Amino acid sequence: MNKAEKVNYIIDELEKLYPVVEVPLDHKDPYTLLVAVLLSAQCTDKRVNQITPLLFERADNPFDMVKLSVEEIKEIIRPCGLSPMKSKGIYGLSHILIDKYNGEVPKDMGALEELPAVGHKTASVVMAQAFNIPAFPVDTHIHRLLTRWGITNGKSVVQTEKDAKRLFPKELWNKLHVQIIYYGREYSPARNPKLSKDFITKNCASKKVLKTYADYEA
Structure with missing residues (x-):
């Protein structure tokens, strides 16, 4: 997939998984x-x-x-x-x-x-x-996933934010960054991720990234 195809695929899959999202931090205002x-x-x-x-x-x-x-x-x-x-x-x-x-x-x-x-x-x-003002907060989890998915080169969170804002539609930023966090926790954790479960990475990542997974099969 090229980057445009990856972006559309990621948006579609995350929307299927998490059509409704809430900020994971409890707050009232x-x-x-x-x-x-x-x-x-x-x-x-x-x-x-x-x-x-x-x-x-x-x-x-x-x-x-x-x-x-x-x-x-x-x-x-x-x-x-x-x-x-x-x-x-x-x-x-x-x-x-x-x-x-x-x-x-x-x-x-x-x-x-x-x-x-x-x-x-x-x-x-x-x-x-x-x-509800468009922004794309990038923490270490989002940085990790967008790097794995080939959306950014992974050199810095600053670059990751720039790439995310350039590639993803602005009207989706606020929801998308929460969806990515949810996905990372459930399917693609920092430690011991399983490619058999991490289907977005399986379909988007380069072979070099895929080979870092213990359960990678060529």
């Missing part, structure tokens, strides 16, 4: 989504969803969050890892949201990326899932 995505860095969504109820019971908005100390936030979110950096980020961005945006999360990529501990991927998720 843009602020709680922003905090949850920040916490998900180098942490599983499952673990984040176990911790955010404890945090949001104390503070589910920036006004209540700044009433907590950084140490209090850090103690609650410790199981998510990187708690010193994340707690400072949550506390700091909450202050900025109050001071600059009346406590609201801005609908602007640049403004989001200026917030403490908020990188491009986190900002992209918030733009896509909180505000």
